[in-house]
Amino acid sequence: MEAAALPAALELAAGGGAGLSPEKRAVLGASLLLLQRDYRFERVWFWGCIQGVRGAYYIAEGLGPDRAAPRSRLYSLNCVEWSLLPPATEEMVVQAEQLKGRFQGDPSFEYEYTEINAEDAERLFEDGKEPMIKEESRLVATIEQIDRAVGIIPRGAFLKTPLGSVRENRNFEGLSLTEAKKLSSYFHFTEPVNLKNKTLLEKADLDPSTDFLDSLEHDIPQGSWTVQLEKGGTVVVLRSLLWLGLTFYHVPMTKQYGYVYFGTGEKNLDLPFML
């Protein structure tokens, strides 16, 4: 969610019972602005909070002029001092996927591989590396996975300019109530995967400036998003069931939208059994 809209946004996304204490809210107002100044971001998003066993990580993302470029991620343990995280690599993501269990809350904690295939073990030992992953890498990989899988925006909120960069759409007035209840009005805010697989007929209906991302309709498994109207039908809240804790809110017919993650940072692999 936009740092500037943080107080109002937290009220709207609090349906799941998770939020920030007044102390954190107050300090974020100031420290996110300072982040913007120090790192020269154009926009700063408060991404959310990952609960570890002994402490919590607060994550912020900074965006440059092209909103679809890889975002810089920062983490903090107390919302006052922020540290930049290294960009996520595929290798990190693959390694982190094998880890199970909660985050510890200590960024220098090292996980030991407990169960690895024989092939992986050979490969790792050949390289001479020891099979230990730092919690920091796991954090980076988890944030990247969550953004890729369930980071969403409403349709029409971002435009692709003819030069290829992505910017906010200043004419975006919000989705209507009927549109807001449909999953097809929301897009994943990452590199599109399914776009090329659409039939020519479907592609003809798309508007290349607004429809350049994957929509949520074809997410697997079906039903992995819950769409609810909260606060008496004035706010549309989408919650992801794949990454429990990801909440997206949007007030129809206004420009307010955003997503935030409050959770333990674990993928819900039991999803098919639970639906």
Place this chain on the structure above:
Amino acid sequence: ERGHGPYQPHEPGYGLYQPGYSPYDDQIPDPKSRMLAIQNAKAYLLKSSTTSGLNLYDHLANMLTKILDEQPTNAVDIIENISKDVKWAQLRKKMDTLRDEHEILPTFEAAEKRKALFLKANGEGDEELEEEIGETPLPNVMETAFYFEQAGIGLSKDESYHIFLALKKLISVQPIQTCRFWGKILGLEMNYIIAEVQYHEGEEEEETEEEEVIEEGGKGMGEVEDEDENKEKEYEPPKSTYKPPPIIPKEENGTGANKYVYFVCNEPGKPWVKLPPVTPAQIVCARKIKKFFTGRLDAPVVSFPPFPGNEANYLRAQIARISAGTQISPIGFYQFAEEEGDEEEEGGGGRDTYEENPDFQPLSVAEMVDSLATWVHHGQSILKQGRCVWLNPFQKSEEEEEEDEEEEKAEEPDEAEIGPPLLTPLSEDEGIQNIPAWTAQPSSNLIPQYAVAILQSNRWPGAYAFASGKKFDNIYFGWGHKYSPENHTPALPPPVQGEYPSGPETTETRDPTLEEELAFKAATEEALAAAEDEEEEEEVAEDDDEEEEED
């Protein structure tokens, strides 16, 4: 001539409109013709479109008017959108004879319901006001919400206040002694807001009557079947010897897992629905399945092993499990009532009631956070059987013993299950792998004087408790499932039942071969002949006529 500025080399038009060399130079020799050209151009612009009835001249004029009125920044970047907006506005102005009805959005109805919460009931006199200000079972939801907010837990203030009023409504309708906001469970289509309630003694609705009627009906049926058996014993196929495991009866309302009654509603403003009491079979099954709640209480729960009940029962079972595992209080707040005698109760389960300790001395926040032994469970834990107090399912009443004389006795059950006694400290809780069962934190490190001690459960993510001085409370916000680091493996179906027991009579043996049969036949003939010879020898002396007849 045209008045365009000097074109830069990178702009289109460079080199085109040199003065004196414009493309229309040869067509406009004199001013009169230029006026004509302007009129022609204007006439072209005023031509109405065949499809929409608009003309470009008016459209451009409107667009420029709008831009000059609003003066947006970087107008040239959004000019297409402005053009679209102007066209939209044009089309909307047409007054159709058919006018759209004012849309009744569902949001309006919901707002009506919520407004109703804020209206005071009619006919309230001063007496009722006094009653309200006195002892009321209504919990101070806003105060609890304030303390949890210090840790970043809780719903928005609006929603908390709505829940506050909804609870007030519940109390005015039902005869309630104590009431507490238990928490919120999220669902797929709708969420559940849950209130934990205790009735005044003796005010409970008699739901047990229905169950007794059903039981008697079942017994009647049994008798009829016995009579039929006696008549048709010869032609009945063999009855199966399968005896289903005995059904463990649920605990009485007001004790054990059914100590509290729970009311749920989907949103504050909607009517409260009472959840049925929970049975041990439901708890045992709920431990094996993991399903999301849909938000509708009558939805079926499709799972394996099949859950005995619908979503209302599943919800109640999960609430029972969560309460049993995560209802905690600072040590010393509750104490056991004075004992009246020895502890020789059935099963040695110990005490199951507690009362508030009037001499409670609260510990400091630092102490509450440092050691988990400063907190105790005041929710009774549920045994594997599904009850809080173990019951031997094979204890039979006198009536049943008479019937059972004919039947075989089933196997005796395992030893009595005993769970941790009430008011055990949290330090006894098992962690999961290397994670402790609870995470304790003060709400603020910057202002420790006024910080609140916060505990989060790691076994039931979403269960929180706070303590500050003499105040404490528990709450749950979550999806209603237990945490397990391993993936959920659903129960496998039971092995296929054998058709019949195998024994020497039912085991197939090899058919005898031809040689074996002939050998057997020869052997029996020999034996027969030997027997006949013996008889002949005996009868020779007696009667010769008979021998002749035989030959």
